[in-house]
Amino acid sequence: MSKKAKIIITIVVVLILGWLIWQNVVRQPEVVSTDPIKIGVIVPLSGSGAKYGEDSRAGITMAQEFLAAKYPDLNLEVIYQDSFYTPKGGVDAYQKLVQVDKISATIVGASFIAIPIRPLAEKDGVLEIAVWSSSPSYTNTHNLNFRTTLTADDTIPPILSYMKSQKLQKLAVLNAENEFGTSHKDSFLKLSPASGVAIVFSEGFDGGEKDFRTSLLKIKSSGADSVFFIGTYGQLATALKQAKELRIDIQFISQGIAEETGLIEIASLSAEGLVYAYPFDNTSKEAREFSKDYESRYGEMPNQYSAEAFVGLQVFGEAVHLCKNKIDVNCWKDRLDSMGKFKTILGSGSFNDSGDLKMGKVFMKTVQNGQFVKLVAFGT
Amino acid sequence: MIPYLIHLFILIGVYYILALSLQVSMGFTGLLNLAQIAFFAIGAYTSALLTLAGVPFLLSFVLAGVLALISGFLLSLPLNKLKGDYLAVVTIGFTFIVYAITLNWIELTRGPLGIPGIPKPDIFGYVFNSNESYLVLVTIIAIVIWIFVRAVVRSPFGRTLEAVRDDELATKMLGKDTKKIKAISMMMAAFLAGLAGSLYAHYITFIDPSSFALMQIVPIISIVIIGGLASLPGTLLATIILILLPEPMRFIGFPSSIVGPMRQILYAVILLAVLLYRPKGFWGKVELE
Amino acid sequence: MFLQLLFNSLIAAAIYALVAAGLSLIYSTCRFIHFAHGSVVAAGGYFLYFFYSLLGVNFWISVVLAILSGAGLGWLINEFIYRPLRQRKASNTILLVASISVLIIIESLLLISFGADVKVIDFLVNSRGIVIAGAVIMPLQVAIIVVAILLFLLLRLFLKFSKMGQAMRAVSDNKDVAEIVGISSEKVYSQTFVLGSAIASLAGILIAMEQNLEPSMGTILIIKGFTSAIVGGMGTILGSAIGALTLGVAENFGIWYLPSGYKDAIAFVILFLFLLVRPSGILGIKSSFKN
Numbered sequence: 001m002s003k004k005a006k007i008i009i010t011i012v013v014v015l016i017l018g019w020l021i022w023q024n025v026v027r028q029p030e031v032v033s034t035d036p037i038k039i040g041v042i043v044p045l046s047g048s049g050a051k052y053g054e055d056s057r058a059g060i061t062m063a064q065e066f067l068a069a070k071y072p073d074l075n076l077e078v079i080y081q082d083s084f085y086t087p088k089g090g091v092d093a094y095q096k097l098v099q100v101d102k103i104s105a106t107i108v109g110a111s112f113i114a115i116p117i118r119p120l121a122e123k124d125g126v127l128e129i130a131v132w133s134s135s136p137s138y139t140n141t142h143n144l145n146f147r148t149t150l151t152a153d154d155t156i157p158p159i160l161s162y163m164k165s166q167k168l169q170k171l172a173v174l175n176a177e178n179e180f181g182t183s184h185k186d187s188f189l190k191l192s193p194a195s196g197v198a199i200v201f202s203e204g205f206d207g208g209e210k211d212f213r214t215s216l217l218k219i220k221s222s223g224a225d226s227v228f229f230i231g232t233y234g235q236l237a238t239a240l241k242q243a244k245e246l247r248i249d250i251q252f253i254s255q256g257i258a259e260e261t262g263l264i265e266i267a268s269l270s271a272e273g274l275v276y277a278y279p280f281d282n283t284s285k286e287a288r289e290f291s292k293d294y295e296s297r298y299g300e301m302p303n304q305y306s307a308e309a310f311v312g313l314q315v316f317g318e319a320v321h322l323c324k325n326k327i328d329v330n331c332w333k334d335r336l337d338s339m340g341k342f343k344t345i346l347g348s349g350s351f352n353d354s355g356d357l358k359m360g361k362v363f364m365k366t367v368q369n370g371q372f373v374k375l376v377a378f379g380t
Numbered sequence: 381m382i383p384y385l386i387h388l389f390i391l392i393g394v395y396y397i398l399a400l401s402l403q404v405s406m407g408f409t410g411l412l413n414l415a416q417i418a419f420f421a422i423g424a425y426t427s428a429l430l431t432l433a434g435v436p437f438l439l440s441f442v443l444a445g446v447l448a449l450i451s452g453f454l455l456s457l458p459l460n461k462l463k464g465d466y467l468a469v470v471t472i473g474f475t476f477i478v479y480a481i482t483l484n485w486i487e488l489t490r491g492p493l494g495i496p497g498i499p500k501p502d503i504f505g506y507v508f509n510s511n512e513s514y515l516v517l518v519t520i521i522a523i524v525i526w527i528f529v530r531a532v533v534r535s536p537f538g539r540t541l542e543a544v545r546d547d548e549l550a551t552k553m554l555g556k557d558t559k560k561i562k563a564i565s566m567m568m569a570a571f572l573a574g575l576a577g578s579l580y581a582h583y584i585t586f587i588d589p590s591s592f593a594l595m596q597i598v599p600i601i602s603i604v605i606i607g608g609l610a611s612l613p614g615t616l617l618a619t620i621i622l623i624l625l626p627e628p629m630r631f632i633g634f635p636s637s638i639v640g641p642m643r644q645i646l647y648a649v650i651l652l653a654v655l656l657y658r659p660k661g662f663w664g665k666v667e668l669e
Numbered sequence: 670m671f672l673q674l675l676f677n678s679l680i681a682a683a684i685y686a687l688v689a690a691g692l693s694l695i696y697s698t699c700r701f702i703h704f705a706h707g708s709v710v711a712a713g714g715y716f717l718y719f720f721y722s723l724l725g726v727n728f729w730i731s732v733v734l735a736i737l738s739g740a741g742l743g744w745l746i747n748e749f750i751y752r753p754l755r756q757r758k759a760s761n762t763i764l765l766v767a768s769i770s771v772l773i774i775i776e777s778l779l780l781i782s783f784g785a786d787v788k789v790i791d792f793l794v795n796s797r798g799i800v801i802a803g804a805v806i807m808p809l810q811v812a813i814i815v816v817a818i819l820l821f822l823l824l825r826l827f828l829k830f831s832k833m834g835q836a837m838r839a840v841s842d843n844k845d846v847a848e849i850v851g852i853s854s855e856k857v858y859s860q861t862f863v864l865g866s867a868i869a870s871l872a873g874i875l876i877a878m879e880q881n882l883e884p885s886m887g888t889i890l891i892i893k894g895f896t897s898a899i900v901g902g903m904g905t906i907l908g909s910a911i912g913a914l915t916l917g918v919a920e921n922f923g924i925w926y927l928p929s930g931y932k933d934a935i936a937f938v939i940l941f942l943f944l945l946v947r948p949s950g951i952l953g954i955k956s957s958f959k960n
Contacts, residue, residue, distance in 0.1 A: 206930050644777045647773075655770075
């Protein structure tokens with residue numbers, strides 16, 4: 001082996017050794033007795049879903065303070081890791097949190113990310129709380145997995161009622177090709193026949209899709225009078241804009257993804273008249289304090305994402321407190337399962353047998369003059 | 381920290397096998413075969429789907445390699461008369477096609493939803509559940525493959541491969557069936573890449589098309605070129621160095637949205653530097669032709 | 670509906686043609702596939718975003734600045750990467766591998782600088798489409814098609830009548846003979862990169878306004894552009910146009926019948942088929958790929 005090669009190898013080995021030493025000696029090894037309980041938060045911190053991650057972080061930060069005030073001796077450490085809003089990113093984030101940070105619980109945003117993580121968390125004995133995760137199949141088995149979101153099966157019926165009241169009978173479904181999108185499509189397929197609504201067209205699009213014109217043209221020629229759209233707020237905004245440009249005047253319907261200021265920024269006038277189903281009322285009695293606080297801090301009203309993230313950490317903190325601040329995943333699970341009816345900013349309700357938090361109600365909202373308002377004549 | 385090192389070394393093992401596969405076709409036979417990611421994907425999906433359908437791991441593992449090998453054979457047919465950059469472009473095209481299939485053949489691969497919950501290897505009752513045991517498995521398989529490749533490379537067949545790389549026309553004139561030789565080389569490379577794919581799938585337990593996009597070939601090419609063409613020890617050292625090198629970035633505190641692209645830049649820059657200043661790589665015997 | 674699909678095809682074809690033109694031009698003189706061309710397209714769009722949306726410079730001045738910056742980027746890549754490699758007698762395989770590295774570096778830099786979320790250029794926000802015989806087309810899209818056609822005409826005139834253009838054609842036909850008559854091939858390469866990259870930036874600007882910006886858009890665009898060039902006949906401007914038209918039509922008519930997720934798959938399959946069966950493209954450009 002040449003001399004140069006030997007030098008290079010030596011340098012590399014020294015670097016690796018130095019790094020190992022730095023990790024174990026210079027960085028303080030954990031003190032065992034007052035070990036904090038670590039919970040990893042896997043949400044998109046960059047990319048197309050970054051706003052959802054930001055909202056979640058805001059909600060969780062407020063929940064940390066809420067818990068610190070209520071239970072001063074609760075020792076929680078929250079560690080964030082970017083999921084990049086892809087399943088692969090979420091799995092990588094989970095692996096790092098488990099292997100390096102040694103988390104005992106995790107909060108995951110989005111069902112299509114929470115679902116691939118579930119078997120891993122079960123194997124590792126890590127409690128998983130999913131937020132803004134509406135695909136029913138996340139809890140088709142219940143072990144260590146919980147969620148604070150109402151599922152697609154809860155969201156679709158109010159939409160169907162709304163459609164009936166507006167005499168909309170021919171629906172097109174345009175959904176992102178992931179668990180989130182397809183679960184809503186499947187819910188519609190399941191529930192619409194009973195309401196007399198026919199699904200005349202259905203197409204999926206790639207997670208990164210930006211051009212919906214051809215799909216919109218197909219929808220136009222299918223004779224649909226309404227389209228249910230599931231994707232990111234950015235994609236919904238683009239679809240609204242392109243429909244307007246193509247002069248396709250059709251009623252757009254969506255759900256929680258719609259309520260982001262970014263939607264209005266991108267779609268502007270094309271967003272007017274959009275109708276969507278929403279599970280969180282930030283003006284309700286339970287949420288008023290929280291909303292006031294949130295708005296003064298972050299300059300905008302809280303939405304479903306921040307609220308569910310807040311509740312996610314809140315219930316975790318409650319469970320840990322009830323288990324006397326011990327790291328005992330089975331105790332936490334039992335506490336959550338047996339929590340009974342309680343109140344949070346989302347409303348009042350409890351965890352059901354599948355680990356779903358059935359709390360709050362779904363009502364219809366719309367975009368009017370660039371604002372998100374409740375559809376007064378419907379719901380609530 | 382140790383568990384994280386174990387995680388890194390498992391990845392080193394998998395990528396080492398993948399790099400060896402590229403070494404066989406590129407370093408020893410002179411085929412700029414950029415389709416290794418496609419074979420990697422075929423191996424990963426085959427192994428995942430078979431084990432989820434109840435087929436025992438060892439059989440699935442071997443079949444992953446076999447299916448990749450068959451694809452390698454199919455790809456070698458049209459490649460026979462092609463050279464250099466044109467061959468590279470066709471192999472790139474093949475990678476696109478495999479990617480498009482994994483993305484669109486939803487009935488088989490679940491498309492963008494990916495395949496979650498891939499089971500850990502179960503060999504005669506022993507389940508490789510822990511990362512430590514998985515590292516042992518990967519290391520043993522990597523060593524076996526290394527011994528195999530080394531034997532091939534040192535054999536007369538290996539010398540024929542290098543002869544094809546250095547001067548195909550002369551080799552043909554000496555009476556060798558270069559078409560068959562190149563096909564065998566491609567099939568061997570595909571087989572190894574398929575095995576690597578299986579090991580990858582069972583470790584990560586979740587695969588989706590994005591893991592097998594064209595750009596994933598860049599770290600592998602970098603390893604082979606930086607380590608040096610036709611150098612087996614070079615491949616090992618380059619794999620270790622390239623996998624470990626970007627890791628400190630994560631700990632220095634770069635936000636994770638920066639670590640990914642920074643790692644890509646690091647590989648690309650080192651690759652360019654090698655191409656510019658040391659085209660034989662660090663331990664290579666020949667230059668990229 | 671047919672007319673609408675035809676419009677959509679023309680718009681896509683115009684964009685692919687612009688990308689393919691620069692790539693073909695560079696290939697015809699430098700004889701290797703400059704994959705990084707796609708990232709120059711993306712960079713062009715991001716330069717516009719930088720000057721117009723971030724710095725607030727007047728839109729038209731931003732366009733000019735973006736095109737100049739893109740041309741400069743292309744020149745830099747040639748000067749610091751390809752030229753030194755050529756001096757070391759690098760084969761075009763090595764140049765291909767190097768260009769893939771450059772593509773990655775530029776795209777990663779864009780990702781780090783601007784973030785992965787989609788960026789919008791809000792110059793023409795609330796426009797409504799023009800309706801022609803039942804099909805809708807946006808004013809911007811009409812502009813794109815017109816610009817593409819104009820550019821191709823100008824390029825053809827340039828190559829035929831200008832001194833620089835003739836030098837490019839000379840080097841492309843036979844480098845050694847061109848050198849004998851006193852043309853510096855390195856100088857021509859440099860000029861080709863500047864011109865090709867300027868066209869790429871223009872394409873990037875148009876795409877940024879028509880759709881939106883994303884760091885990885887370069888990769889898929891270079892695939893489409895490369896496919897167009899191969900299908901039409903790599904190395905000629907006319908070939909780029911024909912290939913782009915073919916691809917645009919195949920994609921847009923194809924996804925009328927297939928789910929729209931198959932769009933890119935259509936391009937891949939067409940590319941693969943042409944590479945295997947007719948690498949010289951529709952026009953039958955013999956000198957493109959050795960056989």
